[in-house]
Structures are given as structure tokens and as C-alpha cells.
Amino acid sequence: MLLVSPVDEMISQRLADELAKVEDCFASELKSSLDCVNTLVSHVERYRGKRLRPLLVLVAAMAVSPDGQTLTKGHRVLATVVEMIHMATLVHDDILDEAQVRRGGQTVNSLRGNETAVMLGDYLISHSYHLCSSLGSQELAGLIASTTNVVCEGELLQLANRENWDLDEKTYFDIIDRKTASLCGVCGRVAALLHGCDLILQDAMDTYGRKLGQAFQIVDDLLDLTGSQATVGKTLGRDLQKGKLTLPLIHCRQVADDATRKTLLELLQAHTTEGTTPTLEQGIAIHDLLAKTQSVAYATRRAEQLINEAREALSNIPDSSARQLLMEMASAVLIRQS
Amino acid sequence: MLLVSPVDEMISQRLADELAKVEDCFASELKSSLDCVNTLVSHVERYRGKRLRPLLVLVAAMAVSPDGQTLTKGHRVLATVVEMIHMATLVHDDILDEAQVRRGGQTVNSLRGNETAVMLGDYLISHSYHLCSSLGSQELAGLIASTTNVVCEGELLQLANRENWDLDEKTYFDIIDRKTASLCGVCGRVAALLHGCDLILQDAMDTYGRKLGQAFQIVDDLLDLTGSQATVGKTLGRDLQKGKLTLPLIHCRQVADDATRKTLLELLQAHTTEGTTPTLEQGIAIHDLLAKTQSVAYATRRAEQLINEAREALSNIPDSSARQLLMEMASAVLIRQS
Numbered sequence: 001m002l003l004v005s006p007v008d009e010m011i012s013q014r015l016a017d018e019l020a021k022v023e024d025c026f027a028s029e030l031k032s033s034l035d036c037v038n039t040l041v042s043h044v045e046r047y048r049g050k051r052l053r054p055l056l057v058l059v060a061a062m063a064v065s066p067d068g069q070t071l072t073k074g075h076r077v078l079a080t081v082v083e084m085i086h087m088a089t090l091v092h093d094d095i096l097d098e099a100q101v102r103r104g105g106q107t108v109n110s111l112r113g114n115e116t117a118v119m120l121g122d123y124l125i126s127h128s129y130h131l132c133s134s135l136g137s138q139e140l141a142g143l144i145a146s147t148t149n150v151v152c153e154g155e156l157l158q159l160a161n162r163e164n165w166d167l168d169e170k171t172y173f174d175i176i177d178r179k180t181a182s183l184c185g186v187c188g189r190v191a192a193l194l195h196g197c198d199l200i201l202q203d204a205m206d207t208y209g210r211k212l213g214q215a216f217q218i219v220d221d222l223l224d225l226t227g228s229q230a231t232v233g234k235t236l237g238r239d240l241q242k243g244k245l246t247l248p249l250i251h252c253r254q255v256a257d258d259a260t261r262k263t264l265l266e267l268l269q270a271h272t273t274e275g276t277t278p279t280l281e282q283g284i285a286i287h288d289l290l291a292k293t294q295s296v297a298y299a300t301r302r303a304e305q306l307i308n309e310a311r312e313a314l315s316n317i318p319d320s321s322a323r324q325l326l327m328e329m330a331s332a333v334l335i336r337q338s
Numbered sequence: 339m340l341l342v343s344p345v346d347e348m349i350s351q352r353l354a355d356e357l358a359k360v361e362d363c364f365a366s367e368l369k370s371s372l373d374c375v376n377t378l379v380s381h382v383e384r385y386r387g388k389r390l391r392p393l394l395v396l397v398a399a400m401a402v403s404p405d406g407q408t409l410t411k412g413h414r415v416l417a418t419v420v421e422m423i424h425m426a427t428l429v430h431d432d433i434l435d436e437a438q439v440r441r442g443g444q445t446v447n448s449l450r451g452n453e454t455a456v457m458l459g460d461y462l463i464s465h466s467y468h469l470c471s472s473l474g475s476q477e478l479a480g481l482i483a484s485t486t487n488v489v490c491e492g493e494l495l496q497l498a499n500r501e502n503w504d505l506d507e508k509t510y511f512d513i514i515d516r517k518t519a520s521l522c523g524v525c526g527r528v529a530a531l532l533h534g535c536d537l538i539l540q541d542a543m544d545t546y547g548r549k550l551g552q553a554f555q556i557v558d559d560l561l562d563l564t565g566s567q568a569t570v571g572k573t574l575g576r577d578l579q580k581g582k583l584t585l586p587l588i589h590c591r592q593v594a595d596d597a598t599r600k601t602l603l604e605l606l607q608a609h610t611t612e613g614t615t616p617t618l619e620q621g622i623a624i625h626d627l628l629a630k631t632q633s634v635a636y637a638t639r640r641a642e643q644l645i646n647e648a649r650e651a652l653s654n655i656p657d658s659s660a661r662q663l664l665m666e667m668a669s670a671v672l673i674r675q676s
Binding site for chain 1 (some may be wrong): 466
């Protein structure tokens with residue numbers, strides 16, 4: 001369970017009844033006649049965090065409804081579908097991390113090895129489409145599936161750019177837009193579509209979710225680089241270990257003088273060659289370089305810009321407490337510490 | 339590319355035009371705007387083997403059509419969907435094998451490591467549902483997704499029974515029915531459904547595919563144990579290495595005397611403890627035990643029974659050359675050497 005910020009906490013409490021229904025739908029869809037499967041599914045519960053994506057569907061749906069507060073059963077189903085897809089990506093993302101955790105001696109049997117993690121992720125993906133098909137809408141099923149196509153492309157693009165120390169900002173944004181923001185965007189879009197909203201409103205809600213998703217990923221990457229492990233609640237420095245260049249490092253490399261760039265490159269290569277997370281000393285050295293080029297501030301500013309754009313996308317939505325919640329959810333992305 | 343038996347070869351030739359259309363549909367669905375993705379997809383071509391599942395859809399569709407030879411565009415789409423699902427399972431099944439192959443120094447970069455294989459499999463799964471959603475049928479989408487739910491359950495049940503030397507026949511059949519036969523069964527069912535056939539005919543075609551799929555898996559397991567590596571075209575003895583008990587071994591353990599059972603158990607445990615494929619000597623020792631209890635003959639007989647049941651399921655289908663092909667496809671399962 002990830003730690004949750006006070007704003008997230010407040011939002012989850014306001015939507016507690018709806019989130020409980022989503023949880024019921026989640027559990028009932030995944031229920032198997034096989035005990036071994038049910039045991040594994042119960043492990044997945046530990047991945048449950050902020051529930052950003054189901055909240056995006058639920059609150060967006062309320063905000064675009066005529067009275068600013070109406071949700072349908074279909075919205076709860078869609079909220080469950082996107083959460084299930086997200087869980088599947090977490091389980092699959094975690095596969096190499098699992099191996100690392102085994103080496104460190106922690107929670108060895110939590111998911112019973114890589115092969116089981118692969119199949120459990122597949123089970124979640126399969127059930128997400130199965131649940132989605134229950135809505136009987138070709139348009140919704142097509143939208144969800146084309147979004148997961150794009151999510152996979154984003155992951156593959158990221159893998160293809162491992163240890164690419166020349167990664168540019170454009171490609172970085174392409175990666176995070178596909179792997180993270182596309183699913184957040186579709187949360188807003190399907191919420192509006194299911195209420196029969198026109199394309200302009202669907203696009204607005206897609207933009208809101210997408211910009212928020214981009215900012216969310218930038219902040220996530222920042223936390224991996226600069227966060228406190230106790231607060232974030234997971235191993236940090238993984239991006240460096242995996243040769244994943246994120247926005248502050250890309251900016252630093254772009255604007256640094258030759259000597260700084262050379263030092264940075266040496267520090268980056270050291271981690272991937274050794275396959276280790278940074279030592280305290282190396283971490284401090286990287287942070288010193290980032291401070292020199294004000295690259296953390298730069299990445300934070302980009303996230304802030306995106307959150308402003310997300311909020312602007314709501315400008316034509318009538319005022320309601322749900323719209324206010326969407327505004328707060330956007331702000332919460334910037335102040336989250338986990 | 340797996341080696342293909344003369345019967346498979348003949349069937350593929352008869353359906354060559356249709357299979358070419360399925361290949362076009364496959365390639366066009368997977369086409370990405372990202373070069374790195376297209377490169378990976380082209381690697382998947384090496385998994386293309388007998389194309390059993392698309393053939394099941396195509397030939398079953400012809401056999402149940404009023405004139406015994408009609409196929410619709412939707413059938414070609416479904417044939418592509420089931421092949422894409424099958425490819426995804428191959429890519430994901432291959433994940434631990436990949437690691438082994440890397441250790442052996444062969445084809446290291448063929449799929450660029452486990453993580454990429456996971457994401458590429460996900461890309462295939464996602465596109466299979468995306469393609470399926472293009473048919474605009476809630477019933478078909480639901481059937482395909484509930485089948486993949488069951489396939490994943492079968493894989494998870496198999497993983498949960500690794501190194502379970504007490505695995506019984508009932509659980510073995512439950513595993514192969516879910517992981518292999520369910521997809522083959524749905525091939526027949528969707529072929530009939532898309533032609534608007536009644537439930538009786540849908541059930542008959544499901545039974546045909548399902549029994550054929552069970553027999554296919556028994557033969558596949560037999561080949562892993564007794565086949566010639568040069569003919570089968572892949573590393574053999576993997577099931578033993580992975581602690582997977584298959585039908586001949588289950589039978590041998592059931593009927594053997596105490597001394598034979600003890601020897602068998604020791605041989606089985608040796609492989610999984612060491613994580614190796616059998617040496618020639620160990621292989622011969624296992625085959626000697628299986629010969630003593632006539633367990634290969636027993637498994638072959640079970641496969642033959644299932645093929646008879648598959649053929650019987652066609653008894654109410656009017657005679658046509660497509661029906662004749664289904665009969666031959668069933669027989670081909672028993673005589674395949676790869």
C-alpha cells in the first residue's frame with residue numbers, strides 16, 4: 001500500500017462509497033473456481049495505491065453529468081476496467097524488480113517468481129477486457145483496447161531507449177504520454193462518452209486526464225530521483241539502475257557545460273554497468289549536478305505547466321463540487337510526496 | 339519455424355489463400371508508428387508454426403456454412419485474433435526459456451530480454467482484443483475474453499503444480515483443457531456463431547476443437563519426452579526441467595510397483611533440483627521405466643480416444659470437403675512428429 005497524501009485521502013473519502021463498489025466489482029470479476037488463482041489475486045491487493053485512474057473516471061463522469069453528480073453503473077465498471085489494466089501493468093513492470101527483491105532477500109514468495117507474475121498480469125489484462133465487453137459498446141471496447149496498444153508501445157519505446165544517454169525531451173514526452181498519460185486521458189474520455197457527451201467535451205476530458213497523467217509521471221520520476229524512500233514507500237533510484245533517463249537528467253545534460261556533462265555521464269553509466277541503485281555518495285554527486293543546472297526546478301516547472309493546462313481543459317465544464325474535485329486532484333499531483 | 343507434417347502441409351496449401359489473408363490482417367493490425375515496435379513484431383514471425391488455431395476457425399466456418407465452403411471477412415478476423423492470442427502466450431511462455439537460451443549463448447538478442455518479451459506479449463494481447471472489438475459483437479468479444487481468462491487460469495494452475503510429484507490425471511486434464519483446449523474449442527464455436535448457427539452446432543464445433551486441443555497437448559507433451567530434437571525443432575526435456583508432470587509420467591507413477599516409483603521420483607527430482615534437461619543416460623533410464631509400465635502407449639491411447647471423440651462431434655455436420663479436412667486435421671494430430 002502506497003502512502004497517500006492528505007488531498008488524495010480527502011478525495012478517496014469523498015468517493016468512499018463509489019470506490020467500495022469498484023472494489024466489489026474488481027473482486028467479483030477476478031473470482032476464480034481455482035484456489036491457487038484466488039490466492040494470487042489477493043496478493044495484487046498490495047499494489048492498491050492512490051486509485052488515480054478509477055477516481056478520474058468517477059469524478060470526471062460526475063463533473064460532465066447534467067447535474068454535476070450523476071454516475072452510472074457503467075462508469076463503475078469502466079473505473080474497475082482501468083484499475084485492472086493499471087494493476088496488470090504494475091505486475092508486469094515489477095517483473096525484473098521482483099528478481100532484485102529476491103536477491104535482497106525480501107518478500108521472496110510474494111508473487112512466486114517471474115513466470116507467475118507474467119501469467120497473473122495476463123489474467124488481469126484478460127479480465128479487464130472481459131469486464132469491458134460486458135458493457136456491450138463497440139466504441140468503448142475499441143477505445144480501451146487502442147489505449148492499451150499505446151501503453152504497450154510506450155513501454156517498448158522506453159525499453160528500446162534504455163541506456164540511451166542521448167535521449168531527448170521529445171522522446172521522453174512521447175514515452176510518458178504513451179505509457180502513462182494515454183490511460184489517464186481515456187479515463188476522462190470514456191466517462192464523458194458513456195454520458196453521451198459530444199466530442200468536444202470528450203476531448204476536453206481526455207486532455208484533462210492526459211495532461212494530469214504527464215505531470216503525474218514527471219513527478220513520479222522526480223520522486224525516484226529525489227524522494228525519501230521512507231515517504232515514497234518503494235525502492236528509489238531504480239530509473240538510474242535501469243538506464244532510464246528522466247526529465248531532470250535530460251535537462252541537465254542539455255544545458256550543462258562539457259565538464260559537468262562528462263561527470264554526469266560517468267555517474268549514469270556506473271549504475272547501469274553495476275546494475276545497482278546509487279550509493280549515498282553517488283546520489284549526492286548527481287544531486288549536486290542537478291542543482292547546478294537547476295534541473296529539478298525545471299522538471300517541476302514543466303509539471304506545473306501541465307497541471308495548469310489540465311485545469312484549463314475544464315474551463316467549459318459547469319461549476320460543481322465534482323469539477324472542484326477535478327481541480328484539486330490536479331493540484332494534488334504536484335504536492336504528492338509518494 | 340516449426341517443422342510441419344505432410345498432412346499439415348497439405349491442409350495449409352489447400353487454405354493458402356485464406357491463410358495469406360490472415361497474415362495480412364495480422365501484420366496490418368500490429369503495424370506501429372514506432373520502428374522499435376515493428377522490429378520486434380517481425381521477430382514474432384519466427385514463432386509461426388502449424389497455424390492450427392486459425393485453420394480451426396477457417397475450416398470449421400466452411401464446414402458449418404450452408405454450402406460447406408463459405409467464409410466471411412469476420413472469420414478471417416477471428417482467425418487472426420486467435421493466432422495473435424496464441425502468439426502472445428508463446429512469447430510469454432518463452433520468458434524463462436529465453437533466460438536459459440541466453441545462458442547457453444544462443445540467439446541472445448532475439449527478443450532483447452525478458453522485459454521486452456513481457457511487453458511484446460502484452461502488445462499482442464492488447465491488439466488481439468482491439469481487432470476483436472472491430473467485429474462489434476459483444477457476444478464474440480465476451481467469448482474470446484472469457485476463453486483467455488480460462489487459458490491464464492490453466493497456466494497458473496500448471497505453475498502451482500510445479501514439482502508436484504503427486505499430480506493426478508484429473509488435474510492434468512484440467513490444466514490442458516484450460517491452457518490449450520479451451521482456445522481450440524472457442525475457435526470452432528466462434529466460427530459457427532458468426533454464421534448464425536444454433537447452439538447445438540456451436541457446441542458440436544466447440545467439442546471438436548476442445549477434444550482435438552486436448553489430444554494435441556498430450557502429443558505435445560509426449561514429444562517433449564520421447565521426440566527427436568532434430569525433428570521437433572526445439573529443446574526437449576523442458577517439462578522435466580520445469581517440474582511439469584505429464585500424462586505418461588503420471589500413469590507410470592500410478593501403476594508402477596514401489597521400487598519403480600521410487601526410482602522414477604529420484605530421476606524426476608534430479609532434473610528440477612539441478613534445473614537441467616535430462617542427460618542421455620537419465621533420459622534412457624526414464625524411458626525404461628515408462629516402457630515397463632507401457633505409459634507412452636497409455637498416453638497415446640488417450641490421445642487417440644480424444645481424436646475419435648473429436649471426429650464423432652462432427653457426425654451431424656453435412657459432408658463436404660471442409661468437413662473432410664476437419665477429419666484429416668484431427669488425424670494429423672496423432673501422426674505429427676513436431
